[in-house]
Amino acid sequence: xxxxxxxxxxxxxxxxxxxxxxxxxxxxxxxxxxxxxxxxxxxxxxxxxxxxxxxxxxxxxxxxxxxxxxxxxxxxxxxxxxxxxxxxxxxxxxxxxxxxxxxxxxxxxxxxxxxxxxxxxxxxxxxxxxxxxxxxxxxxxxxxxxxxxxxxxxxxxxxxxxxxxxxxxxxxxxxxxxxxxxxxxxxxxxxxxxxxxxxxxxxxxxxxxxxxxxxxxxxxxxxxxxxxxxxxxxxxxxxxxxxxxxxxxxxxxxxxxxxxxxxxxxxxxxxxxxxxxxxxxxxxxxxxxxxxxxxxxxxxxxxxxxxxxxxxxxxxxx
Numbered sequence: 484x485x486x487x488x489x490x491x492x493x494x495x496x497x498x499x500x501x502x503x504x505x506x507x508x509x510x511x512x513x514x515x516x517x518x519x520x521x522x523x524x525x526x527x528x529x530x531x532x533x534x535x536x537x538x539x540x541x542x543x544x545x546x547x548x549x550x551x552x553x554x555x556x557x558x559x560x561x562x563x564x565x566x567x568x569x570x571x572x573x574x575x576x577x578x579x580x581x582x583x584x585x586x587x588x589x590x591x592x593x594x595x596x597x598x599x600x601x602x603x604x605x606x607x608x609x610x611x612x613x614x615x616x617x618x619x620x621x622x623x624x625x626x627x628x629x630x631x632x633x634x635x636x637x638x639x640x641x642x643x644x645x646x647x648x649x650x651x652x653x654x655x656x657x658x659x660x661x662x663x664x665x666x667x668x669x670x671x672x673x674x675x676x677x678x679x680x681x682x683x684x685x686x687x688x689x690x691x692x693x694x695x696x697x698x699x700x701x702x703x704x705x706x707x708x709x710x711x712x713x714x715x716x717x718x719x720x721x722x723x724x725x726x727x728x729x730x731x732x733x734x735x736x737x738x739x740x741x742x743x744x745x746x747x748x749x750x751x752x753x754x755x756x757x758x759x760x761x762x763x764x765x766x767x768x769x770x771x772x773x774x775x776x777x778x779x780x781x782x783x784x785x786x787x788x789x790x791x792x793x794x795x796x797x798x799x800x801x
Contacts, residue, residue: 491652493577494576494580495577495662495670496573497563500755507569510568511569517764517767518561518565520767521553522557525769531780533547535783538779541619541621543780544624544628545600545601546773548597549769549773552594552597553594555586556590556762557766560762563660567660580657580667585640587661588638588642589636594734595735599692599696602696605704606699609708638689641681642678642682646667649667651670651672655670656670664678682742690735690738730768730769733760733764734760737765741757
């Protein structure tokens with residue numbers, strides 16, 4: 484037990500996505516653009532929902548929470564990854580590495596459960612529209628959102644506490660672009676059996692349970708859509724659902740590939756590619772898929788821009 488607390492590695496080196504110098508600048512520009520789109524898109528959604536009274540409904544409260552989670556998750560990962568493209572060695576101190584893993588884990592788990600909550604909310608709205616406000620009052624929404632963040636913090640805390648007990652002695656090169664669990668365990672000089680069991684157990688719960696909730700919700704949603712008499716309304720509903728399902732499949736599929744198998748089985752190269760989807764690609768796409776295709780959001784955005792333009796014009800020309 485004494486060996487566990489004698490961590491001799493004080494910093495790690497992140498290898499990043501590639502060591503090819505020819506690709507460094509193009510990849511830096513690409514991921515910088517992706518990050519800017521992610522931040523602007525997600526924070527724009529949070530601000531729009533905050534200042535648009537017509538969007539003060541449970542559906543949009545969940546959307547704003549998802550946007551906040553996506554923005555935070557991308558911010559935890561991407562800036563450090565961008566540094567790797569412009570420096571010879573991307574060094575990350577041990578405390579910063581552990582902190583990055585903690586917040587990444589918290590936001591990733593929170594997103595898993597937030598997507599499930601959103602699917603359930605849509606099921607209630609479509610299947611029981613007359614009872615929607617009774618079934619989903621603001622108090623219920625608050626506790627559901629609190630539960631989502633609670634699950635994220637609980638999972639992150641458990642994983643981090645047991646990760647702090649892992650002994651790192653010599654190897655300090657992490658074959659990844661951020662401090663993820665399995666790449667860190669690859670460097671361990673002590674046993675990691677408990678960490679791997681916890682990873683599989685928590686991953687199974689945090690992926691399978693939300694997926695079952697989402698699948699069940701969408702089955703009932705599709706059944707309700709099939710009862711819609713209007714062909715146009717039915718095709719529009721199916722179009723929206725297909726977009727949502729695609730985002731869910733990409734997010735949970737990449738997570739499952741990375742975490743629902745032992746670290747000895749997964750390829751770290753494949754893990755990098757898989758991680759890109761749920762840490763970089765999905766947070767960028769979510770505002771477009773869940774929000775920008777929504778007519779209410781577009782109307783609210785136009786109204787907010789008109790109000791801003793009127794305010795600026797009034798103050799500029801008294």
